[in-house]
Amino acid sequence: MKQVLSCAVAFCVALFSASAFGQATGSAAGGAIPDNDAGGLSTVVNVSGAAAGATITDVEIIVDGLTHTWVGDLIFSIQSPDGTTADLINRVGDDSAVAGGFGDSSDLGGTYTFSDDGGDFWGAAIAVDGATAIAPGDFAATSVGVGTATAGTPVNLASVFNSATANGNWTFFISDNGAGDTGTFTNVTINLETTAVPEPASVAVLGLFGLGLISRRRR
Numbered sequence: 001m002k003q004v005l006s007c008a009v010a011f012c013v014a015l016f017s018a019s020a021f022g023q024a025t026g027s028a029a030g031g032a033i034p035d036n037d038a039g040g041l042s043t044v045v046n047v048s049g050a051a052a053g054a055t056i057t058d059v060e061i062i063v064d065g066l067t068h069t070w071v072g073d074l075i076f077s078i079q080s081p082d083g084t085t086a087d088l089i090n091r092v093g094d095d096s097a098v099a100g101g102f103g104d105s106s107d108l109g110g111t112y113t114f115s116d117d118g119g120d121f122w123g124a125a126i127a128v129d130g131a132t133a134i135a136p137g138d139f140a141a142t143s144v145g146v147g148t149a150t151a152g153t154p155v156n157l158a159s160v161f162n163s164a165t166a167n168g169n170w171t172f173f174i175s176d177n178g179a180g181d182t183g184t185f186t187n188v189t190i191n192l193e194t195t196a197v198p199e200p201a202s203v204a205v206l207g208l209f210g211l212g213l214i215s216r217r218r219r
């Protein structure tokens, strides 16, 4: 019996580890960002790979080939298939929510990733002068400034999208909100880490296995 039980435990562990974690991903080509147009550029990213009913536990957005002068012009946001939205950056270096400024004058050039364990994007923008590119890297998402022009409002993507739908059409939105400086990006990728509920078939198999154990015990 001891052998049967340990076998059952191993079976369950194998079953749950196979279905407990899933990675969903999607990517799409970018383009030129319209200058001084709040309507911006919306890029549809079809994400697939999550189990049905999966819960989103981590979100990563990778923007490739991103070149733009005057980062303070820009707003980036993402929207999940069910319509949940979050800013990634929003008028960096600008306290326009309070004072109507122009934002940070530094440039962008390369691959920029946004995830909850990333660094301080506002700090990186403020640390370099205008016409100098912010070094590509992994940054935490932020929304509009808090009135000091030195810090954005933190956005925790895992919290925002925890109950959102993983599979389907996400939208990556960029808008440029100041005349003159322009830019482009070549590609965007959305990666989601998810935890999945066990599939009904697995539960049924576990139930049958349990019944088998009980009937063995009775003999």
Ligand SMILES: [Ca+2]
Pocket (backbone or CB within 6 Å): 104, 105, 106, 125, 126, 127, 128, 129, 130
């Ligand atoms: Ca700067």
Ligand SMILES: [Ca+2]
Pocket (backbone or CB within 6 Å): 035, 036, 073, 176, 177, 178, 179, 180, 181, 182
């Ligand atoms: Ca512009």
